[in-house]
Amino acid sequence: SAVISQKPSRDICQRGTSLTIQCQVDSQVTMMFWYRQQPGQSLTLIATANQGSEATYESGFVIDKFPISRPNLTFSTLTVSNMSPEDSSIYLCSVGDGRGTEAFFGQGTRLTVV
């Protein structure tokens, strides 16, 4: 199994600012993902963080709003840019194996934009 640490665990931010969320894994992993869980909603995949190349974004999510870094096989960051109250969500980092039989989640970052 993989142990995933996310920082910060929660934050309250002013609209128009940006927040960078860090995800650290205790082992090297090929695949890292970022999800969003809006209040009362299910999880939606934002993007796949690729090591050594640009992230791959899902429909409805763009790099300018959610820039992602993946400098190595154990670390990734997600930035929520120019925040508005609609960005208030839980953001989760996830890792998996290449066969899709494992999927581990961090504890999430609860973001409130005021």
Add this chain to the structure above:
Amino acid sequence: AQSVSQHNHHVILSEAASLELGCNYSYGGTVNLFWYVQYPGQHLQLLLKYFSGDPLVKGIKGFEAEFIKSKFSFNLRKPSVQWSDTAEYFCAVNAPPSWGKLQFGAGTQVVVTP
């Protein structure tokens, strides 16, 4: 479009009652299937998963799920629930070629009354 459907959005039942939550998916071919639980204020926790073998899968906390390929279903069951099973339950699926990218159902909020 591929989808994951959870039939019940909100379930209320008494302690010791049996629980069954439905999950259907629209993917063709090979899939991996997961059930996650999210207790109030806590992060996602894996209950069980299926990727091959015996279609009746046993998980933690007395939960089990049955994969019925012909019905594209992966229903979650527990014979006798406890108050501590109050939580939100999510079904999730991944499939080739995007192994690791989970698509989640909308979730089912389960409330167990004493």
